[in-house]
Amino acid sequence: MSPINSAEQAPAGSESQPAAVPLAEAGESPSQEYTASESTSPAIHAAGLSKRFGSTIAVDSLSMTVRRGEVFGFLGPNGAGKTTVVKLLLGLARPTGGEALVLGAPLGDREARRRIGYLPELFRFQALLTAREVLRLHCRLLELPKATWEGQARGALETVGLLERADARVGTFSKGMQQRLGLGVALLGDPALVVLDEPTSALDPVGRHDVREIIAGLRERGATVFLNTHLLGEAEHVCDRVAVVDKGKVIATGGLDELLGRQSSVRLKVSGLGEHASSTVGRFGRWHREEDWIVVEEIDPARIADLVSAIVGRRGRVEAVIPEHKTLEARFLELLGGQ
Numbered sequence: 001m002s003p004i005n006s007a008e009q010a011p012a013g014s015e016s017q018p019a020a021v022p023l024a025e026a027g028e029s030p031s032q033e034y035t036a037s038e039s040t041s042p043a044i045h046a047a048g049l050s051k052r053f054g055s056t057i058a059v060d061s062l063s064m065t066v067r068r069g070e071v072f073g074f075l076g077p078n079g080a081g082k083t084t085v086v087k088l089l090l091g092l093a094r095p096t097g098g099e100a101l102v103l104g105a106p107l108g109d110r111e112a113r114r115r116i117g118y119l120p121e122l123f124r125f126q127a128l129l130t131a132r133e134v135l136r137l138h139c140r141l142l143e144l145p146k147a148t149w150e151g152q153a154r155g156a157l158e159t160v161g162l163l164e165r166a167d168a169r170v171g172t173f174s175k176g177m178q179q180r181l182g183l184g185v186a187l188l189g190d191p192a193l194v195v196l197d198e199p200t201s202a203l204d205p206v207g208r209h210d211v212r213e214i215i216a217g218l219r220e221r222g223a224t225v226f227l228n229t230h231l232l233g234e235a236e237h238v239c240d241r242v243a244v245v246d247k248g249k250v251i252a253t254g255g256l257d258e259l260l261g262r263q264s265s266v267r268l269k270v271s272g273l274g275e276h277a278s279s280t281v282g283r284f285g286r287w288h289r290e291e292d293w294i295v296v297e298e299i300d301p302a303r304i305a306d307l308v309s310a311i312v313g314r315r316g317r318v319e320a321v322i323p324e325h326k327t328l329e330a331r332f333l334e335l336l337g338g339q
């Protein structure tokens with residue numbers, strides 16, 4: 001079985017577990033008819049959420065909405081306040097201002113908490129327990145029906161690729177294996193919302209790839225994923241929408257396309273255009289030469305074909321066309337620099 005599907009395994013006798021039945025667009029539906037019930041409210045809705053530690057403002061009047069069923073990236077440099085936000089959302093720390101609803105419930109609601117899977121940024125499992133025992137222990141803490149523990153533990157082990165080490169003690173695990181186990185714990189009980197705080201910080205490229213697959217599997221199952229990360233490549237691959245946070249404030253939010261802008265640049269290897277270069281290429285946007293190449297900055301991708309035919313119309317030879325998209329990293333640095 002592929003690691004993605006195994007998260008869907010519902011062990012026998014699991015009917016009493018809360019089911020994850022998110023509605024992708026629920027956050028946008030009109031709310032006048034509803035109180036904050038579980039499938040009509042956004043997965044997360046924060047309004048003016050704030051947290052001070054003495055004179056440090058870790059979270060500064062933060063507002064955001066995470067829709068049901070989306071993979072939401074919460075991106076920011078170290079110290080931006082990402083972990084603190086997660087702790088507030090999970091009821092592990094109290095806000096000093098503002099409010100939030102998580103799965104339609106106020107912060108700290110025990111029933112809602114049960115439906116949230118959480119991978120903390122820093123954690124340590126009991127070294128003497130085996131991976132399976134850690135998972136069973138967490139099934140118990142989640143108050144899942146006992147008959148489901150074995151199946152839940154097995155499903156989690158399979159999804160995170162630890163089945164073969166199920167009965168080895170956690171004390172013998174590498175950091176990466178411990179992080180996989182942490183992720184397995186976050187998947188127990190088929191949570192409606194999975195909160196991952198820097199899930200790949202200890203993982204090698206294979207492990208990072210696996211985490212992306214696991215997140216894709218969660219999305220397929222309809223779960224909402226809130227992904228805290230300072231690793232932008234990670235967000236670029238898996239997120240539907242992101243918020244960029246710095247100094248406790250959201251400085252940009254939206255779909256990746258929106259955030260990166262529709263404009264991109266294009267690099268063309270052109271010969272034979274001679275003195276016509278400026279009049280031909282200049283109409284399409286700002287441009288410059290780099291040796292044999294012409295680089296047109298900020299061109300609508302739909303106009304690249306017109307650009308090429310304009311060059312050919314002037315008897316230029318086009319040997320290569322390379323569209324260049326702005327990376328999330330470049331945009332991120334722009335956003336952080338532009339405040």
Ligand SMILES: Nc1ncnc2c1ncn2[C@@H]1O[C@H](COP(=O)(O)OP(=O)(O)O)[C@@H](O)[C@H]1O
Nearest residue numbers: 053056058076077078079080081082083084085
């Ligand atoms: N328990 C705490 N006591 C005092 N300051 C804290 C505490 N937790 C976090 N901070 C401060 O809050 C800010 C945000 O930290 P954090 O949420 O961990 O950021 P991130 O997860 O984005 O790296 C930092 O300046 C950090 O030093």
Ligand SMILES: [Mg+2]
Nearest residue numbers: 082083084121
């Ligand atoms: Mg953090």
